[in-house]
Amino acid sequence: MGKNLKEAMKMLEDSQRKAEEENGKKITGDIPGPLQGSGQDMVSILQLVQNLMHGDEDEEPQSTRIQNIGEQGHIALLGHSLGAYISTLDKEKLRKLTTRILSDTTLWLCRIFRYENGCAYFHEEEREGLAKICRLAIHSRYEDFVVDGFNVLYNKKPVIYLSAAARPGLGQYLCNQLGLPFPCLCRVPCNTMFGSQHQMDVAFLEKLIKDDIDRGKLPLLLVANAGTAAVGHTDKIGRLKELCEQYGIWLHVEGVNLATLALGYVSSSVLAATKCDSMTLTPGPWLGLPAVPAVTLYKHDDPALTLVAGLTSNKPADKLRALPLWLSLQYLGLDGIVERIKHACQLSQRLQESLKKVNHIKILVEDELSSPVVVFRFCQELPGSDPVLKAIPVPNMAPSVVGRERHSCDALNRWLGEQLKQLVPASGLTVMDLEVEGVCIRFSPLMTAAVSGTRGEDVDQLVSCVQSRLPVLTCTLQLREEFKQEVTATAGLLHIDDPNWPGIGVVRYEHANDDKSSLKLDPEGEKIHAGLLKKLNELESDLTFKMGPEYKSMKSCIYVGMASDDVDISELVETIAVTAREIEENSRLLENMTEVVRKGIQEAQVQLQKANEERLLEEGVLRQIPVVGSVLNWFSPVQASQKGRTFNLTAGSLESTEHTYVYKVQGTGVTPPQTPSGTRTKPRLPGQKPFKRSLRGSDALSETSSVSHIEDLENMEHPSGGPEQVALETSSPELHPGAPTPQDAEQPGALQNRTQSPEDDRPQMKKRGCRDFRCTHPVNSHL
Numbered sequence: 001m002g003k004n005l006k007e008a009m010k011m012l013e014d015s016q017r018k019a020e021e022e023n024g025k026k027i028t029g030d031i032p033g034p035l036q037g038s039g040q041d042m043v044s045i046l047q048l049v050q051n052l053m054h055g056d057e058d059e060e061p062q063s064t065r066i067q068n069i070g071e072q073g074h075i076a077l078l079g080h081s082l083g084a085y086i087s088t089l090d091k092e093k094l095r096k097l098t099t100r101i102l103s104d105t106t107l108w109l110c111r112i113f114r115y116e117n118g119c120a121y122f123h124e125e126e127r128e129g130l131a132k133i134c135r136l137a138i139h140s141r142y143e144d145f146v147v148d149g150f151n152v153l154y155n156k157k158p159v160i161y162l163s164a165a166a167r168p169g170l171g172q173y174l175c176n177q178l179g180l181p182f183p184c185l186c187r188v189p190c191n192t193m194f195g196s197q198h199q200m201d202v203a204f205l206e207k208l209i210k211d212d213i214d215r216g217k218l219p220l221l222l223v224a225n226a227g228t229a230a231v232g233h234t235d236k237i238g239r240l241k242e243l244c245e246q247y248g249i250w251l252h253v254e255g256v257n258l259a260t261l262a263l264g265y266v267s268s269s270v271l272a273a274t275k276c277d278s279m280t281l282t283p284g285p286w287l288g289l290p291a292v293p294a295v296t297l298y299k300h301d302d303p304a305l306t307l308v309a310g311l312t313s314n315k316p317a318d319k320l321r322a323l324p325l326w327l328s329l330q331y332l333g334l335d336g337i338v339e340r341i342k343h344a345c346q347l348s349q350r351l352q353e354s355l356k357k358v359n360h361i362k363i364l365v366e367d368e369l370s371s372p373v374v375v376f377r378f379c380q381e382l383p384g385s386d387p388v389l390k391a392i393p394v395p396n397m398a399p400s401v402v403g404r405e406r407h408s409c410d411a412l413n414r415w416l417g418e419q420l421k422q423l424v425p426a427s428g429l430t431v432m433d434l435e436v437e438g439v440c441i442r443f444s445p446l447m448t449a450a451v452s453g454t455r456g457e458d459v460d461q462l463v464s465c466v467q468s469r470l471p472v473l474t475c476t477l478q479l480r481e482e483f484k485q486e487v488t489a490t491a492g493l494l495h496i497d498d499p500n501w502p503g504i505g506v507v508r509y510e511h512a513n514d515d516k517s518s519l520k521l522d523p524e525g526e527k528i529h530a531g532l533l534k535k536l537n538e539l540e541s542d543l544t545f546k547m548g549p550e551y552k553s554m555k556s557c558i559y560v561g562m563a564s565d566d567v568d569i570s571e572l573v574e575t576i577a578v579t580a581r582e583i584e585e586n587s588r589l590l591e592n593m594t595e596v597v598r599k600g601i602q603e604a605q606v607q608l609q610k611a612n613e614e615r616l617l618e619e620g621v622l623r624q625i626p627v628v629g630s631v632l633n634w635f636s637p638v639q640a641s642q643k644g645r646t647f648n649l650t651a652g653s654l655e656s657t658e659h660t661y662v663y664k665v666q667g668t669g670v671t672p673p674q675t676p677s678g679t680r681t682k683p684r685l686p687g688q689k690p691f692k693r694s695l696r697g698s699d700a701l702s703e704t705s706s707v708s709h710i711e712d713l714e715n716m717e718h719p720s721g722g723p724e725q726v727a728l729e730t731s732s733p734e735l736h737p738g739a740p741t742p743q744d745a746e747q748p749g750a751l752q753n754r755t756q757s758p759e760d761d762r763p764q765m766k767k768r769g770c771r772d773f774r775c776t777h778p779v780n781s782h783l
Contacts, residue, residue, distance in 0.1 A: 001085065005078055008046055069290060075331045076289045079324030087317060098319035105322040108329055109295055112337060113261040113281060114274045118297040121311045122321040126282060127170060129296025130223065130252060131177040133278045134160065136300060136309035137221045137250040138178070146308070153180075158220035159212050161186045161249075163200045163235065165228040186212070197436060198233040200224065202240060209247055221250040226273050227257030230434060231364050232373025232444065237272040244277075254280040256372065256446050259341050287340050288450025289328050293321050344445040347459055348372045351443055354463040360470055364437060377413050377440040378473050407499030408480060410439040412473050415502035415562070416466075417441040423465045426458045475563045479504050483560070486573040493577055496557050503544075504567070508557035509580035522555050529556040531583040532576065539575075541690040543567065565692065572691045608644075 069077070086097060106120035123129050139145055142152045158180070162171050164187055171185040188205045190197055209219050222244055224235045234257050244251040253273040258281055260266055261274065273279055278298035283289065298311065306312045313319070329337070352374050355361050364375040410433070417431035420441065428448025433439050443462075445454055483505040487495040496506035511528055529547050536545045536558070544561030558576065616624065623629040644657035 001081055002074075002078055005081055006074065008042075070288065072288065072328055072331055073290050076292050076324045076328045079327045080291060082327075083320040083323045086320065086323070091316075094316045098316045101326045102319045102322050105326045105329065109281065109283075110297060112334065113258065113279075113297070114266075114271075115261075115279065115297045116274075118299050119306070119311070120322075121296045121298070122293040122325070123296065124293055124321075126280065126294045127167075127173050129278075129280050129294060130170075130254070131174055132309055132311050133250070133252055133296065133298060134174055134178055134221055136298070136305060136311060139305045139308055140250075140300075140302075141218060141220060141248075156216060156218045158184055159186050159217050160184060160220055161188050161205065161208070161222045163187075163223065163225055163228070164189050165198045165200070165225060165230060165233070166223060167229045170223070196233045198228050198231050200235045200240070202236055202243065205240075206243055209243070209249075213247070219247055219249045221252060224251060224253045224273075224276070225255045226253050226270050226279075227255030227371065227373060229255075230432060231375045231440075231442070232256060232371045234267070234269045234371070237269055237276065241272060241275055250278070251276045252278045252280075256282075256286075256444060259286045259446050260345065260372065262338055262341050263345070283325065285447045285451060286344075287328070287332065287337060289324070292325050292328060295325070340450050341446065344449045345372045347445040347449055347454060347456065348374050348443065350456060351459045351462065354459070355466070358463065358467060358470070360474060361466065364440065372444065372446045374443040375440050376443075377409075377437060378416055378470070379409065380474055380477055406438055407497075408477060411500055411502040412477060413439040413441065414500075416469055416473065419469060420462060420465055424458055424462045426452045426454050427462050428452045428454060429462075472562050472564050475565065475567075476502070476504055479563055479567060479569060482569045483573070486569050490573050490577050492581060493573065498559075501559055503559055503561040504563055504569075506557050506559050507573075507576060508555060509576070509584075511580075511584050526556040527587070528580060528583050529558060532558060532580045535579045535583070536576070539690045541692075543572070543691060567691050575691070 086094065089097070102120075105122075106118070109120060110116060110118045121129055121132060123132075138153075138158060141158070142156075145152050160171070160174060160180075162185060171187070172182075174180070175182055175185065186208055188200050188208065191199050191201050205222075212219055222240065224237055224240050226234050226237065228234075232255075234255065237251075237253060241251055243249070253276045257270050258273060258279060260270055278296060281295045281297065283295065284292035296311075300306055300311075303312065307314075332340075348371070352363060355363055355374070355376050360378055360380045361376050362379040364377070414431055417429060417439070420427065421429050421431075427443060428445070428451075430442045430444070431439065432442055448454065484495050487493045487505065487507050492510055494508045494510055496508055498506045509525070509528060509532065511525055533545055533547045542564055546559040546561065547556055548559060549556065560572070623632055646655050646657050646660070
């Protein structure tokens, strides 16, 4: 059985499948079809399972594949196969074997986690054990519940107390399983003034209990946390136990920190959980064991009530749930179990100590010295203000300012978490949104290290990745407000507040026909923004640009990404405004020119038809006859001039081509009008990318050399020969009078001027007075 299981797992875990070698061919073997009458062999069935598991990898490259299961994982999987085989034994042998497996596993778990004289209930769903415990508490406190049922609960309603930091959906699950109304749940708030803000407020809990007793209700059960689901904080279980004993309340404890009970040193707050009435353990993720059930340990003296509550069963199949865990515990041994839990705790302590030395990183569990969960977030103090998203609101700051800063930091922390998850996938990080602190990043090695194989080197790599991303975060956060002010002060641009975008900001260009009150899709605006995005990406700057729908609207806008260095925001905003305005004007010129060209073609056809009629009258009818006309032309040739029409794009008029054929030179036409544009692009130093501030006082370039270089750039833009002596194309001097000589074309100044960006070259083209009508119009590149 073990050999067959290993062969099957090897086949399923094989990454070099034949389907992957077929270069993206679709797998058709997983298409549902009729059940074959003759059946299939095991290899074909496992191949089908493999296709179903990995068939969508080509479509979703980011999806993670199945984890690499170690030897202890194979033992756990073997337990499921072995349990199916054992269930075929006769009843007497099956009863003895299942009783032995259940008693051994219960004894080992109680000794490992210091829960003496306890019983165990094995279940697949983690919350199922708590639901069974609630049933046991109801049967224990309501003696007539079996007979009277709902009437007993109606006369004295039970109350279940849950912490505000409990797992989401836990209370609703309990009410659905127990058939209780939601008013039977009582949400206990956490501390607000003293202590951790993720710990249950014991004084407020006692007040709630007294109020419920005065109203005729029955306090039934309290769920405490030894490591909350969010940040891993532990409630004051010692004080809660005293309060439960005073009012006769059942105390149940759950949480990831219960794993530390297996270590030699345990904090007093977690050690108090050994005195509770019940606790839920999840050894599967703690030890890296797949398909291992969760365990609920409890203490109760009446076996009849536990049987009624469903905590014990006489069915051998229910007892066989412990078989995978029974095999895995024996394979790991006590030292192996302690070593895995200890390794996870050391990883969390290592990360916590390293993050304390990193600026702008706030750790939310600094007071929890023994917590195996580390929660941190990026938080920077802006000049002249308190730290962003401070837990206690600042009275002098407006709520809108605080909310805007919170959204900004949340977006940056979300981006940081996603970056760290991609760079260090073995860390098992989780990005979560807390009610008070905002978006945070959680590192819980007890739940992920054994499965992902996290090592100390991964923690060091994680810290280095955090440090490398801090300059980007700080620079982006500082430039956000400046970007908003510049966009607001620029005509034609509208700043968009998008709380989910981690970049510098979002901007939208408002064209002439833009309906500001409408939220629908704007085709003209989408076309302008698409051209704007293309132009911005062609600048090859360090910034990333993206086009997408506006937040809370369908209109297109430009998203400016993260900034890794000091960015000249004024130049950036000016470039966006000028480029968008030019795109809009050029699109209008193209639309108008389309109609002009169409009319010009029609007029040219009419004039050419008139010219043909005049030529027919001039030459006579006889010359149009094929044979007669050839003989007549041989005796008396006709000197006919070639007549044609040329369309001037600048003037929008038709002209004769007689001048072109006579002088072999095309007419100069009309001087093109200057295209309206914004401010000339600021000259940059050699190697300086767009939107970068000038580095003054640097060691590499002195101030004098920088000024002289800028003067050279300006001199190169104005050659000494005048703009009329500069040609755009390398045509022969015969065709273009006034063109530069080859020696002039080889000047370095001309070469550098040709290699400028499109924005720098466009004004120069307008000053050069091109002779070819194909290049005189500013939108010739589009034509």
